[in-house]
Amino acid sequence: MKYKVFYLLFSALLLFAGEKAEAQxxxxxxxxxxxxxxxDAGIDLAICYGYGLGVKQNIExxxxxxxxxxxxxxxxxxxxxxxAAYEYGVFLIKIKxxxxxxxxxxxxxxGVAYIHCAxxxxxxxxxxxxxxxxxxxxxxxxxxxxxxxxxxxxNNYLYDLGFYTDAVHWYQKAASQGKAAIQIEFADYxxxxxxxxxxxxxxxxxxxxxxxxxxxxxxxxxxxxxxxxGFGIQKSDEEALKWFMKAAKLGxxxxxxxxxILFLGITRSFEIENQEDEFSLSEGTDTxxxxxxxxxxxxxxxxxLNYPGAPYYLGVFYKECERNEGEAFKWxxxxxxxxxxxxxxxxxxxxxxxxxxxxxVKNAAVYYEKAAQKGIKKAVEKMVYFYENGIxxxxxxxxxxxxxxEGNLLP
Numbered sequence: 105m106k107y108k109v110f111y112l113l114f115s116a117l118l119l120f121a122g123e124k125a126e127a128q129x130x131x132x133x134x135x136x137x138x139x140x141x142x143x144d145a146g147i148d149l150a151i152c153y154g155y156g157l158g159v160k161q162n163i164e165x166x167x168x169x170x171x172x173x174x175x176x177x178x179x180x181x182x183x184x185x186x187x188a189a190y191e192y193g194v195f196l197i198k199i200k201x202x203x204x205x206x207x208x209x210x211x212x213x214x215g216v217a218y219i220h221c222a223x224x225x226x227x228x229x230x231x232x233x234x235x236x237x238x239x240x241x242x243x244x245x246x247x248x249x250x251x252x253x254x255x256x257x258x259n260n261y262l263y264d265l266g267f268y269t270d271a272v273h274w275y276q277k278a279a280s281q282g283k284a285a286i287q288i289e290f291a292d293y294x295x296x297x298x299x300x301x302x303x304x305x306x307x308x309x310x311x312x313x314x315x316x317x318x319x320x321x322x323x324x325x326x327x328x329x330x331x332x333x334g335f336g337i338q339k340s341d342e343e344a345l346k347w348f349m350k351a352a353k354l355g356x357x358x359x360x361x362x363x364x365i366l367f368l369g370i371t372r373s374f375e376i377e378n379q380e381d382e383f384s385l386s387e388g389t390d391t392x393x394x395x396x397x398x399x400x401x402x403x404x405x406x407x408x409l410n411y412p413g414a415p416y417y418l419g420v421f422y423k424e425c426e427r428n429e430g431e432a433f434k435w436x437x438x439x440x441x442x443x444x445x446x447x448x449x450x451x452x453x454x455x456x457x458x459x460x461x462x463x464x465v466k467n468a469a470v471y472y473e474k475a476a477q478k479g480i481k482k483a484v485e486k487m488v489y490f491y492e493n494g495i496x497x498x499x500x501x502x503x504x505x506x507x508x509x510e511g512n513l514l515p
Contacts, residue, residue, distance in 0.1 A: 129152070129157055129158040130149070130152040130153075130157060130158030130159035131158065134148060134149055134152070135149065143173060143184065143185075143188070144187075146169060146172075146173050146188070147170075147173060147187060147188050147191055149169060150166045150169035150170045150173065150188075150191070150192075150195075151166070151191060151195070153165045153166035153169065154166030154167075154170070154195045154199055155195075155199065163199065166195060166199075170188060170191065170192035170195060171192070173185055173188035173192075174188040174189040174192045174218060174221075175189070176221075177189065177214070177217040177218045177220075177221040178217075178221070179221070180221060180224040180225055181225075182225060183225045183226055185225070186222045186225035186226055186227035186230070187222070187227060189218045189219070189221045189222040189225060189227070189230075190218070190219055190222035190227050190229060190230045192215075192218045193214075193215040193216065193217070193218030193219035193220075193221075193222065193230075194215070194219070195215070196211050196212065196214055196215030196218065197211075197212050197215035197216070197219075219233060219234070220234065223274065223277070226277075226281075228278050228281045228283070228286070231274050231275075231277045231278035231281075232274070232275075232278040232286055232289075234270075234274040235271050235272075235273075235274035235275040235278060235290070235293075236271075238267045238268075238270040238271035238274065239267070239271040239275075239293060268297060268300065268301070271293065272293075272294070275289070275290035275293060276290070278290070279311055279314075282318075284314075284315035284318045284320035284323055285315075285320075287311045287312075287314050287315040287323070288311070288312065288315050288320065288322060288323050288326065290311050291307075291308040291309075291310075291311035291312045291315070291323075291326065292308075292326075294307050294308035294311070295308045295335070298335075298336075304336075305330075305335050305336030306336045306337075307336075308330075308335075308336055309327070309330050309335070309336035309337050312326045312327040312330060313327050315327075316347060316350075319354070321350075321351040321354040321355070321356035321359060322351075322356065324347045324348070324350045324351035324354070324356070324359065325347070325348060325351045325356055325358050325359045325362065327347050328343070328344045328345070328346070328347030328348040328351070328359070328362065329344070329362075331343040331344040331347065332344035332362075332366075341366060344362075344366065345363065345366050348362040348363045348366065349363055352402060352405075355409075357405075357406045357409035357410070357411035357414070358406070358411055358413070360402045360403070360405050360406035360409070360411070360414070361402070361403060361406040361411050361413050361414045361417065363398075363399075363402045364398075364399045364400070364401075364402035364403035364406065364414070364417065365399070365403075365417055366399075367395045367396070367398045367399030367402065368395075368396065368399035368400070368403075368417075368421050368425070369395075369399075399421075400418070400421070403415075403417055403418045403421075404418070407435075407438065410442055411442075412439060412442040412443065412444040412447075413439075413444060414439075415435045415436070415438035415439035415442065415444070415447065416435070416436065416439035416444045416446050416447040416450070418431075418435040418438075419431075419432045419433075419434075419435035419436040419438075419439060419447065419450060420432075420450075422435060423436075423450070423459075429454075429459045429460035430460045431460075432450075432454070432459070432460055433451070433454045433459065433460025433461050434460070436450040436451045436454060437451055439451075440471065440474070443478075445474075445475055445478035445479065445480050446475070446480065448471045448472075448474040448475035448478065448480070448483070449471070449472065449475035449480045449482060449483045451471040452467075452468045452469075452470075452471035452472035452474075452475060452483065452486065453468070455467040455468035455471065456468035456472075456486075465490075465495050465496035466496045466497075467496075468486075468490075468496055469487075469490050469495070469496030469497045470496075472486040472487055472490065473487055476507065476510075484507050484510060487503075487504075487507045488504045488507045488508050489504075491503045491504035491507065492504040
């Protein structure tokens with residue numbers, strides 16, 4: 105049973121596994137290419153036999169072909185066989201280890217060893233998988249003791265350096281090969297580790313910038329965020345706007361939203377989504393004229409692309425800056441249709457206070473509850489009060505206490 109648990113813990117590995125296999129089909133021409141010494145064709149043929157694609161599945165034949173192409177799992181110098189080592193490792197874990205004829209633990213461990221070999225040989229997908237495995241802390245000493253007893257495991261490589269260090273090691277190798285998506289993933293991981301590693305923010309900014317300069321719109325938004333927040337770099341709204349605008353012009357809805365926020369001069373702390381924000385106009389900001397209209401236009405474009413934050417921020421602008429309760433209600437309602445937690449809360453306030461709509465405590469309770477379920481603390485406080493006093497809901501002290509505990513609120 106524990107071996108099957110190990111297989112499930114390889115979910116990160118299996119995100120990519122089998123992509124190549126799905127594209128292969130056995131043919132006589134493929135066999136001829138193998139006989140001519142075509143390495144790629146050899147890998148494809150091994151996959152066909154291993155997965156039974158266009159030919160009867162033959163695990164032994166696949167194993168023979170893979171081992172010929174991949175070489176030894178302890179030979180890290182054979183860069184030409186890196187892809188074969190990777191595909192062999194995937195095949196061992198996905199197919200061969202699940203055959204009743206083979207011992208699961210030994211075969212699965214051998215598969216890990218071949219994927220590690222591919223990573224050491226410079227194969228990007230294997231490097232990314234190893235980064236994710238360490239990031240997710242898939243390994244435990246107990247599991248390692250039960251799996252293939254390779255030098256890799258015997259030397260306790262994973263434990264001497266620590267999960268974080270190993271994840272960074274493999275991410276660095278994979279990101280260095282140039283794919284923006286991997287660079288962003290690595291930077292995100294570093295950003296999460298900022299409280300643990302004081303050097304992480306600066307390195308994260310480097311990789312966001314690297315991906316952004318390749319024209320990746322998601323990276324451009326994240327790099328702009330670093331400038332706006334002063335995360336790993338000196339704070340600059342001008343630089344933030346430049347990168348948000350690049351992303352917006354590429355059609356990125358979040359970029360459009362953030363451009364709109366800056367044009368309208370709404371200041372906020374860009375933190376996690378379930379925190380309440382305090383809004384105000386930036387000191388000295390003139391939201392009249394062209395900038396004001398551009399801000400509204402960018403937010404509306406973002407809302408048209410169903411970015412959940414855009415209608416919420418439009419609601420905030422009309423509520424706090426324009427004092428237009430009707431428009432504010434309209435946009436908070438639009439945000440609630442996109443399941444934005446903060447829009448739920450603001451809509452609850454509109455219904456409770458009769459702002460932009462007739463007062464309706466039952467509807468207020470509905471939207472406060474939706475916001476509370478998404479972690480908005482002020483909404484949790486409202487639900488405690490509503491259930492204690494029977495406002496918009498049936499009076500229910502037990503339910504009130506449940507919300508109080510959920511929000512860690514004092515009685």
